[in-house]
Amino acid sequence: MTRVAVLAGGVGAARFLDGLVRVTQPSDVTAIVNVGDDMEWAGLHISPDLDTVTYTLADLVNPETGWGLRGESRRTLERLSELGGPDWFMIGDLDLATHLYRTHRLSQGDPLSAITRDLTARLGLQCVITPVTDDRLRTVVGTDAGELAFQDYFVRGRAADPVHSLRFEGAESARPAPLVTQALEAADVIVIAPSNPFLSIDPLLSVPGVRELVTSNRDNVVAVSPIIGGQAVKGPAADILSSLGHDVSALGVARIYAELASVFILDEEDSSLASMIESETGMRVVVMPTLMKDVETKMALASGTLKAALDVA
């Protein structure tokens, strides 16, 4: 039995987790998911990363986008647009049911973690998916145009604005959700998923106690580079590395993760960086293909990552 805790953002983390639950006991896996991207939209509480992870693991996700649901329709959103309502956030008719369910339960006083547990159980998932916190946490993005709420930056602004700063509103007073501390303490392996270090992983670490639990387990922590050949597989990670003054490469990411992880998974395309990362960060670097194109490559990355972590620990 290998208990695995995964620090997770959206699409990249979801794909990694999809491989992971196929190469280990799903019930030994806990995904600790970012909620800094959460938003209120027309009265509804939307948790994009929780939904992406859940839909992916439940095999409901739209494979074209990596988020949203397969076979989705947009009748409601189209009518909303005709009415002159806010139509920039792409919400499908089936997806809407998740947001209504979540909002209904929240309005009854249930914590987000319990709602997520019930949703994932209803969808037949064996692994644990938990928000990092049940408290309000919101990523605020500093741009030339001033501070933007995360989805205003990410979806409405298509992540086009250079990011000068990030802060996580509510972090100081947020507490880890019940299963988060437990999963991090019990984990044989903690994986930092191939997610955006700034937008996905940092919000998780901003919740008091989480960073400490990770660093104190550094020997068991493995980070998977989200950068391949100087580019993010998806999303604005490379742009943000640049605008915040980091090296736009796996090395730049490795430096950020050096105090958290003892093992770093580097894509073969970047193998020339391996010795530099090892000498500069003290992490052991393991090179393998990291691009997740299909089930096989997801599984190979997950098992390779576990093996690399367990070899060291």
Place this chain on the structure above:
Amino acid sequence: MTRVAVLAGGVGAARFLDGLVRVTQPSDVTAIVNVGDDMEWAGLHISPDLDTVTYTLADLVNPETGWGLRGESRRTLERLSELGGPDWFMIGDLDLATHLYRTHRLSQGDPLSAITRDLTARLGLQCVITPVTDDRLRTVVGTDAGELAFQDYFVRGRAADPVHSLRFEGAESARPAPLVTQALEAADVIVIAPSNPFLSIDPLLSVPGVRELVTSNRDNVVAVSPIIGGQAVKGPAADILSSLGHDVSALGVARIYAELASVFILDEEDSSLASMIESETGMRVVVMPTLMKDVETKMALASGTLKAALDVA
């Protein structure tokens, strides 16, 4: 020019208004609509009577039910049901867009009356549709099982519980919406639509100032009986007349409206009650067909009602 203000509930009022705007200048018509049935559902603000009136006048209503939209689908609700969410309130995918639009605008601080104005303008309506108040007003229904929120009584409980009492939460501090006072003061004719006197008309009158504006214009007020042959055309009006100790007939309704109206529109089926109503209530009774089966009968009732009111006024 005949300025007409209509005190309106849901389906019956909507059908009356649909006839009215076809026999007079729509821009001279103001529908003052009940919001005691409004509810919060999964984070969304739902205004069933405003929607029924709006959808009907925009020729979007489902003709089978008299509420909801034509060509509606229920993908979201079906998925919500699969997720274990609240599925007793029948919300369609297109209808949902209205609730999202309204909730979004409310969350931005816009008053319900302004939102309703924009929605009706977007749908091309010429008449004014306004909530009776922009403030929170909620009908609470006293039953054997205790007090129920309106939709818990009406939809969830299918209006099956005997009603012992009614109160209108928030009424004391509610203020008429901007156009309500103006419309009632300027009206050449005020129509009490064929709606439920207890569930639709009473909440309107509970808003401070509204009852006074109606009674001080009593000479111009005409009430249309919602009871035909001792039965409500739709809904629990007859049951409530009975459980609250009123005569279950147009006479019972006429007694309730006597202090508000000077003219009472009675269905031909009840013509035998005409002289009794006249002598007992002091209202002038005008007998005509009141069942609204199609556009022609709606128009005939509306023009007959206007004519009856203007003959007296």
